[in-house]
Amino acid sequence: MQYLLMIYADESRMKDMTPADREAMFVEYRALTDSFIKSGHMRAGDALQPTSTATTVRVRDGKVLTTDGPFAETKEQLGGYYLVEAKDLDEATKLAARIPGARQGSIEVRPVMQLPPDYPRPQR
Numbered sequence: 001m002q003y004l005l006m007i008y009a010d011e012s013r014m015k016d017m018t019p020a021d022r023e024a025m026f027v028e029y030r031a032l033t034d035s036f037i038k039s040g041h042m043r044a045g046d047a048l049q050p051t052s053t054a055t056t057v058r059v060r061d062g063k064v065l066t067t068d069g070p071f072a073e074t075k076e077q078l079g080g081y082y083l084v085e086a087k088d089l090d091e092a093t094k095l096a097a098r099i100p101g102a103r104q105g106s107i108e109v110r111p112v113m114q115l116p117p118d119y120p121r122p123q124r
Helices: 012-016 019-039 089-097
Strands: 002-009 042-047 055-060 063-068 077-085 106-111
Touching: 002 089, 019 042, 019 077, 077 089, 089 106
Parallel strands: none
Antiparallel strands: 002 077, 002 106, 042 077, 055 063
């Protein structure tokens, strides 16, 4: 089963990090990503640009409305994700606990909905 591991953190902390601290964090994430790939758990993953680059889209009464920034003000922002294959929620939460961001922020673990085989999917 696939699980989305969403990494939430206070993105303002990145501004306070020294270049050496930032590099050490990236090295740690790279090692984790490599281990997920080697173990066969990794399906996808990426870091996201800051929320200041976000655009929120809503459709109301047939009109498209766009707003700069995230949908809601929060103390922690979505900063990245891993899409992993795990046998169950227990294994997925163990993988999530290894994510460096779990030490300062939080990791939301959510199962991916299994859609019917005839549901349209992009070609790989």
